[in-house]
Amino acid sequence: xxxxxxxxxxxxxxxxxxxxxxxxxxxxxASIAVFALAGCGSSGAGNGTSxxxxxxxxxxxxxxxLATAHTKLGTVVVDGQGKTVYVYDHDxxxxxxxxxxxxxxxxxxxLTTTSMHPTAKGITGTVGTIAVSGGQQQITLxxxxxxxYSGDNAAGDVNGQxxxxxxxxxxxxxxxxxxxxxxxxxx
Numbered sequence: 001x002x003x004x005x006x007x008x009x010x011x012x013x014x015x016x017x018x019x020x021x022x023x024x025x026x027x028x029x030a031s032i033a034v035f036a037l038a039g040c041g042s043s044g045a046g047n048g049t050s051x052x053x054x055x056x057x058x059x060x061x062x063x064x065x066l067a068t069a070h071t072k073l074g075t076v077v078v079d080g081q082g083k084t085v086y087v088y089d090h091d092x093x094x095x096x097x098x099x100x101x102x103x104x105x106x107x108x109x110x111l112t113t114t115s116m117h118p119t120a121k122g123i124t125g126t127v128g129t130i131a132v133s134g135g136q137q138q139i140t141l142x143x144x145x146x147x148x149y150s151g152d153n154a155a156g157d158v159n160g161q162x163x164x165x166x167x168x169x170x171x172x173x174x175x176x177x178x179x180x181x182x183x184x185x186x187x
Contacts (some may be wrong), residue, residue, distance in 0.1 A: 005051065064113030066139065066146075068122040068172050071158050076169040076177065077123060077141065082155025085111055085139075085146045087176050089166040093143035096130050100147060108160070111146040112136040126175025142174030 065080035077085045088108065090099040100108050110132060118139050120127040129137035130145060141145045149160030149167070160167050161180060168176035 032110050064115035064118030064137075065138065066118060066120045066123050066127060066141070069156055071156050071169070073158050073161060073169050073177050073179065076158070076174060077172060078155065079111055079148060082144050083148050083152055084156070084158050084160065084169050085141075085148055086167050086168050087141070087144045087167070088147060089176075094141075098130070098132070098138060098145045100145070107150050108147040110138040111148055111152065112138050124172075125170075125172065125173050141170055144174070146168075146170070149158070 045173055068075050069078045074174055079085055088100055096170055125142045128140045130140055132138045151159040158169055161169050
């Protein structure tokens, strides 16, 4: 049997365990906060803002280009770098503004361009733009603002599909794709 006579060592060992427990709790809380923000449940109604891009938007799509790509969801619209673009259920087609504001824009950057006439290859829906801050334009499809998802790391990723039941990849015709593509995940 070992008797600890130096209590300072015992206290340091206990303190390290408590420190690890606190760190784990902080990391868990941060993960929950990120997930909660991913849905960006704010409707933006009545806030008088028309931003959706601003400084939190991604760099302008290559010359304002939209194209199509085949993913596990089928054929989807992608930006000039091959990243999947999404529509947001809280946006209203033809309103001329984005409902994704505040923290939402960090996770769902507006798809922006400096061109008033984005190039669209393989897109059958109506492509347009709405004004956002900084002299840029957010690209729209059938009047709905388009976004990318910060959780998509590579061309063809569709990690934003169905997040909180309000974010959807979009077809070349401008319709939201509501399936999960057989990934086994349900949203």
